Amino acid sequence: xxxxxxxxxxxxxxxxxxxxxxxxxxxxxxxxxxxxxxxxxxxxxxxxxxxxxxxxxxxxxxxxxxxxxxxxxxxxxxxxxxxxxx
Numbered sequence: 001x002x003x004x005x006x007x008x009x010x011x012x013x014x015x016x017x018x019x020x021x022x023x024x025x026x027x028x029x030x031x032x033x034x035x036x037x038x039x040x041x042x043x044x045x046x047x048x049x050x051x052x053x054x055x056x057x058x059x060x061x062x063x064x065x066x067x068x069x070x071x072x073x074x075x076x077x078x079x080x081x082x083x084x085x086x
Contacts, residue, residue, distance in 0.1 A: 021045060035085050042078035046071060 049071045057064040
């Protein structure tokens with residue numbers, strides 16, 4: 001993870017505190033608003049991962065492979081949210 005320029009502190013509290021992923025609103029939400037929220041979050045997350053895949057590939061192909069695998073799984077989830085949204 002040194003190639004990603006991030007700490008290896010994987011404690012849940014640390015990850016939650018440092019996360020740049022938007023948090024969903026609290027309370028009751030309309031189904032369409034929830035699907036839209038998660039579709040947007042997945043789109044932003046996947047865009048950031050694609051940038052990291054390219055950046056990491058120059059120095060650490062093993063980490064790049066891990067990021068590619070994680071991105072593939074997230075792409076499936078993103079596709080399902082998009083399908084629900086249409």
